[in-house]
Amino acid sequence: KASIRVSEGRHESTQAQLKLSQSAFMPQISGTASGTRDGGTFVFGPIARSGYFDNFSAGFTADEMIFDFGRTISKVNASSDQVRVSRQNLRSAKEDVILNTNIDYFNYLAAVRVQAVDSETVDEALQYLHQTQAFYRAGTVPQYDVVNAQVEVANARVSLIQAVNNLKIAKVQLENVLGVALPENFQLQDNLDVRYVNISMEEAVRTALQNRPELIASQAQVQANKALLTEAWTDKLPSISATGGFKRDNPP
Secondary structure (H helix, E strand, C coil): CHHHHHHHHHHHHHHHHHHHHHHHHCCEEEEEEEEEEEEEEEEECCEEEEEEEEEEEEEEEEEEEEECCCHHHHHHHHHHHHHHHHHHHHHHHHHHHHHHHHHHHHHHHHHHHHHHHHHHHHHHHHHHHHHHHHHHHHCCCCHHHHHHHHHHHHHHHHHHHHHHHHHHHHHHHHHHHHCCCCCCCCCCCCCCCCCCCCCCHHHHHHHHHHHCHHHHHHHHHHHHHHHHHHHHHHCCCCCEEEEEEEEEECCC
């Protein structure tokens, strides 16, 4: 499902951002190197000579943050909380797919049963119509009963047409959530048995609060925003760092 792939991509992005934030604790090392060649013609009395001079330099610089009033730590904490948010969003996306699959699965089974019932209703209405017509020809019932039976047949056929269309719609919805095309005469395991769970309302609410990914993600987002607020406040404060380097000109 596209929603799962999008959530996975966002989760990977937040993990990369966390690693980038943590890298601020490591020293930053950079190197430089340069080389030039100067040349020209030099005149020594009556003699002119050409000459070249090579100049080289190489070195490196290291920078290490010592103290920044918690700015880097706040940034790392915010990134870590964002990873938790994206992880729970990914979990929520997967659970939504599972839920929608179950809903469409049972909707299809219900549509199959409704069509079967409406088909039987049409058969029963036709049988009643035939009986009523026979009684009318025998003179035991009025023509009104025949007309009423014909109306019942027409209504039953309309309901059957609606049931057939609803079954087609349920199949398309099931194919969409599964991501595959189902054959024409496929059959699903028809199991609508209900398994009852003995749980109190208080326990159900407590379990939901502890496990709902949306709630966990919201709590993590609050923590991330608090860390970002701290980072923004400490951004106005100075930071202490140590810098050192080495450079050598014209190495052998």
